[in-house]
Amino acid sequence: MVGDALASSPGGYLLVLAVLVPVIGMLAMPVMGLLRVRHAASLAFATIAVGVAVVGAVGWRVVGSGEALVYGIGGWSPPLGLALRADGLSAVMMAMAALVIALVALYARPQFAAAETAPGGRRAFGFWALLMGLWSALNLAFVGEDLFNLFVALELLTFAAVPLVCLDGTAATLEAALRYLVFALVGSVLYLLGVAVLYARYGTLDIGLLHELAYPDFATHAAIALMIGGLMAKAALFPLHLWLPPAHAGAPAPASAVLSALVVKAPFFIIVRLWFDVLPGASHEAAARALAMLGAAAILVCSVVALRQARLKLMIAYSTVAQVGYLFLMFQLTIEPGVPAWATIGWTGGMLQLVSHALAKAAMFLAAGLIAEALGHDRIDELAGAGRAVPVSLFAFGLAGLSLMGLPPSGGFIAKLLLLSAATLSGAWWIAVVISVGGLLAAAYVTRVLKRAMAPPPEGIVTSPVARSRELAALALALCAVALGLVPLQPFDLLAIGRAGVALP
Amino acid sequence: MSGPLLYGLAAAALIGLGLHGVLAHAAPLRRVLAFNLVGAGVFLLFGVGARRGAAAGLPGDPVPQALVITGIVVAFAATALAMALIRRLAILRAAAAGTPEEGAAPAAAPPRETR
Structure with a gap:
């Protein structure tokens, strides 16, 4: 293209591809249906392969150049045109989305394999088409400017x-x-x-x-x-x-x-x-404190509510609300006089919490799905025997639980440690207390499930087998959440790429 | 009273009425209608911004019109999705009327029409 040198950086078209590839996959599904080729799942996998490659290329460019990737749509710069922009943070978000979607798709393949004309086929078609639409919307939200x-x-x-x-x-x-x-x-x-x-x-x-x-x-x-x-x-x-x-x-x-x-x-x-x-x-202490207080309330109230749930999936859902609360602590913890927010440990801690929760929670829901399939229900009080029936899933559940509790080694541990240090350093002792109590409550609701599930199975229990590949998908996500625990304990340069006022090495 | 001020006040009134409707009514259909009322108020506000020429100092700014058209399409799609859900729910409830609370039998559910 001519004349877009100012608007776009080399390789900026990758951002357009990241948004468009899943949409093309989604639109191809009904078209292929008209041509009597009904393989929504295969199309989704082809799309995911291309999409993951695009996201990988975006990450490669951003990390390689140390600068944000920019694309001015149609060669027009703002304010006349629309820009797409991926800085280090956006690239991390896109990579997280691609990883979760790819592994969830591997997990879902046997579950939503029915051809469109078969019973349940409409459901399967809906799942794959919606998954692709969702991915496109996520990428757009991460790169939209x-x-x-x-x-x-x-x-x-x-x-x-x-x-x-x-x-x-x-x-x-x-x-x-x-x-x-x-x-x-x-x-x-x-x-x-x-x-x-x-x-x-x-x-x-x-x-x-x-x-x-x-x-x-x-x-x-x-x-x-x-x-x-x-x-x-x-x-x-x-x-x-x-x-x-x-x-x-x-x-x-x-x-x-x-x-x-x-x-x-x-x-x-x-x-x-x-x-x-x-x-x-400059700073918005009152508003930041209000958001942090809501986050703290979410952690305390919803962790207790999670502890009292009778159904496994509801417990995990309440745990999501509690973990989202940790994210909102970040606004209070990034206020450091004279330091840009993205050079603080609160920033790194918040973003690490976001990514590690995404991986751990996806693993947990997938594992819970397999436990429910093997036992035929997800009532926590009657989970005995799950450890015998689906050991790999239960292991994945436990590993993901480590990250939610904030125990080492896991991404959640590093994230919560960084948030805790930021809270202590800035003198926000009440946040430090909430983070600690939240970790204890998470430990309580995760071990409650593990304890029941590890119990010896009762007489005459009937379990149905689940595919090993699906268990491994859940385990892979949990292992990724654990692997995040290996990042160094300091403001993370990748998350500051494309943001002013930070000297990169 | 100038034109933009009048329209601005009308937009604020529509948004207020709509928000009250969304919060005060329990019936989903009323909530969706109230959401559309809020949407109408917001679109009117975009129009007021355009009439004032925004910050560009023009007598009329075309950009908000383009935004409003997109906004209307989005609101229409949202309303259609909500209507499909409400209709499906009404059909299921009518079918379940007289029988006790439906158990955990997702396999027996009829094909959905929510896309």
Whole structure:
């Protein structure tokens, strides 16, 4: 292309591919159906192979050049055009999404293998098509640089996630999906209201330009507060989490894994963009403290509620709300005078918590799905015998549990240790207490399951076998969460690529 | 009272009414209608921003119109999805009426129509 030297960096087209490849895969599914080739799963795997390669190339470029990858769509720079941009943080998010989606797809293949004409085929087709749509929306949310573009990404994400919730088609899951949809729609309309106010104020919606233009006044603060409020509902921050447990617990296991691991992270990621890249003014202690307090309440209340659940999947879903609470502690813990937020250990801790929770929670939901399939139910009190029937799944569950508790060696351990140190160093002792208590509560609800499941099976228990490949997919995710524990304990350079004020080695 | 101010107040009123509707009503259909009311208010606000020429100093700004058109399409899609869910739920409830709470038998569920 000519004339886009200013707008795009070499290889910037990769960002477009990252968004478009899953959409092409999704659209190819009904077209192939018309041609009487009904292999949604095979198409999904081909798409995933290409998509993973694209995301790998994006990561390679970003790490190799140490700079953000930028693409101006159509060769136009903002404010006339839309930009896509992947800095170190976006590249990490995209890699996380690609890894989770690829392993979830491997897990889901036997479950959703039916051809479209066979019984259950419609469900299988829906799963693969929605998974691809969801992936595209996630990538767009991670690379979008225009606030309205991000709104579209969030809506696409909702439209893919809501039907995944009610894939079973029962009245209970439909109700959960409907409640999720109402929460998500109110959240996005509040976000859009903030976008309208920002546009009327500054005449642009490009995050990079807003970063330079925005100044602290009432309209700007009100707009950003509306947007963050709306996104909080989508990210299920306490007390706006009521939709999450029934929705995530009712979905089929692979769908739950993607919803809990990735879908709630996209609105949180956009909150991070708004907070650190758009919000003008130096520090916002009062607002940061308010968000951290909501996060702390989420950790304490929802961990206790998780402990009291009778069903395994509901317990894991409440644990998601608690773990999302840790993410919101970050806003308080990145305030360090004279240091850019992304050079603090609070920033690294928060982002590491995001990624390690995604991997661990996906592993946990997949393992729980296999336990439920082997035993025919997921009542925690009657789990005895699961250790004998599906040992690998239970092992994966336990490894993922390590990360949630924050025990070494795991990504969750490093993340919580960094957050804890940041809290202690900044004198926010109450956050340190909450992190510690939250870890203990997580240990309680994970060991409660492990203890029951390791018990000797009762007389006459009938278990059904599950495919070993599916157990290994869950185990691989859990091992990735553990492997994150090997990153060094310091502000992580990769997460600061493309952000001003940080000297890279 | 100037035109933009009048429209701005109308937008605020629509958003307020809609938000009240979403929060106060339990019936899903009413909530979805109320959501559309909020949406109408937000789109009107985009129009007000365009009339003021935004920050560009123009007599009228075309960009918000493009945003509103996209927004309307998105709101329409959201409403359609919500309607499909509500309809499916009503059919299932009608079928289950008279019988006790349906058990854990997802295999017996009829094909869904939510896509």
